[in-house]
Amino acid sequence: MANPNDHRLALFIDFENLVTNTGISPSAFDLQPSLDRLLERGKVIFRRAYADWSRFREAKAGLHALGVELVDVPPSTSAGKNAADMRLVIDALELNYARQHIDTFVIASGDSDFVPLANKLRENDRRVIGIAVKDSTSPYFVRACDEFLYLPVSGGGRGGRGGGQEKDKATQRARGGGQAERSGGGKDKKPAAVVPGFARDVVKSLLSRATGPLNPSLIKETIVRKEPDFDERDHGFSTFSRLLEALEKEGLLKLQQLKGRQWYVLPVDGGPGPAPAAAEEELDADVEEEESIPDPEL
Numbered sequence: 612m613a614n615p616n617d618h619r620l621a622l623f624i625d626f627e628n629l630v631t632n633t634g635i636s637p638s639a640f641d642l643q644p645s646l647d648r649l650l651e652r653g654k655v656i657f658r659r660a661y662a663d664w665s666r667f668r669e670a671k672a673g674l675h676a677l678g679v680e681l682v683d684v685p686p687s688t689s690a691g692k693n694a695a696d697m698r699l700v701i702d703a704l705e706l707n708y709a710r711q712h713i714d715t716f717v718i719a720s721g722d723s724d725f726v727p728l729a730n731k732l733r734e735n736d737r738r739v740i741g742i743a744v745k746d747s748t749s750p751y752f753v754r755a756c757d758e759f760l761y762l763p764v765s766g767g768g769r770g771g772r773g774g775g776q777e778k779d780k781a782t783q784r785a786r787g788g789g790q791a792e793r794s795g796g797g798k799d800k801k802p803a804a805v806v807p808g809f810a811r812d813v814v815k816s817l818l819s820r821a822t823g824p825l826n827p828s829l830i831k832e833t834i835v836r837k838e839p840d841f842d843e844r845d846h847g848f849s850t851f852s853r854l855l856e857a858l859e860k861e862g863l864l865k866l867q868q869l870k871g872r873q874w875y876v877l878p879v880d881g882g883p884g885p886a887p888a889a890a891e892e893e894l895d896a897d898v899e900e901e902e903s904i905p906d907p908e909l
Contacts, residue, residue, distance in 0.1 A: 618652055618653025618714055618738070619656050619713045620652065620715040620740075621706055621710075621713045621715070621717065622649065622655055622659070622719065623659055623699050623702070623717065623718050624659065624660035624679065625661060625718070625722060626661060626662035626670070626695075627662050627666075627695060628722050628743070628747075629720065629721075629743065629762065630667070630670070633762075633764065634747075635744065635764050637670040638669040640670050640673065640674075642673070642674065642679070645742050645762055646677060648760055649717060649760075652740075653715065656713070657710075657713065658677070658679040658680060659679065660679050660682065661682045661684050661695040661696075662681075662682075662683075662695055665685075682698060682702075684698050696722065696724055699718075703718070707731075707732055707735055714738060715739075716732050717739075717741075718741055718742070719741075719743065719762075720742075721749055722752065723749035725755075726749075729741070729752070729755035729756055733757070738758075739756045739757050740756060740758045741753060741755075741758070741759040741760070742761075743759075743762060744761065744762050745761050748761075753839055753840050757835070757839060758835050761840065802846065802847040803847050804847030805846055806854060806857050806858060807838075809838055810834050810846075813833050813834050814863060814864060817829070818863075818877075818878045824867065825876040827855060827874055827875075830876060862879055864876050864877065864878065
């Protein structure tokens with residue numbers, strides 16, 4: 612079994628986009644929380660940020676400390692602010708064709724101009740992760756990515772989800788499921804725990820076609836494919852397993868732990884497929900690679 616966290620990531624940062632009208636000042640820009648989350652997915656072997664750095668000198672030291680290469684893109688009368696965008700796109704495509712071992716491209720920007728780049732990378736069988744601030748991100752770019760992470764803004768603190776990061780209301784209504792919002796201010800108000808409709812639909816669909824017990828990680832990965840910026844914390848659940856427990860209380864699924872280690876998800880009636888004993892045999896076959904199985908406490 613391949614280690615799902617054994618990925619090679621390339622990080623491209625459109626710095627001006629992340630600090631212009633987003634609530635993040637250049638001096639307070641903190642990449643570390645997002646970088647920590649990327650490192651959970653694999654090794655970030657390429658880190659590059661693009662900007663006219665004469666305008667953002669106060670941010671340079673922090674980025675250098677995290678091993679980010681700073682590419683200086685002076686303003687151009689012909690290209691304007693898009694000069695950095697074009698340089699980023701060219702470098703990303705060049706790396707895509709020259710470095711086959713890099714399987715994941717991370718684009719830190721909320722600009723819809725990067726939708727064609729994301730589409731081209733995915734056509735080349737690369738995984739694309741986006742990073743930006745919620746209120747300053749194009750929904751088209753979110754949809755173009757395989758996964759989307761949000762930066763904390765002022766008041767959120769290091770590693771937090773960020774104050775003022777409210778989900779766009781129109782997007783929430785379109786997705787349905789009573790998605791709760793975070794309030795602004797210095798502290799986040801914990802949203803009520805409500806299972807979003809799209810997550811419930813994914814679980815129903817997977818269970819209806821399942822030929823055996825499902826790994827919770829598979830369920831979350833499928834939800835993220837449907838909603839790239841899904842995060843259970845936005846819906847009031849501290850971990851993904853808490854969301855599954857809520858669905859179990861609704862009677863939609865059954866959680867079963869095998870040999871005190873891995874949790875599995877089954878239909879309420881047991882459903883088709885191998886009995887739990889067969890699932891235990893499968894678990895035994897993977898025991899040497901147990902560390903490669905994502906913890907359901909996601």
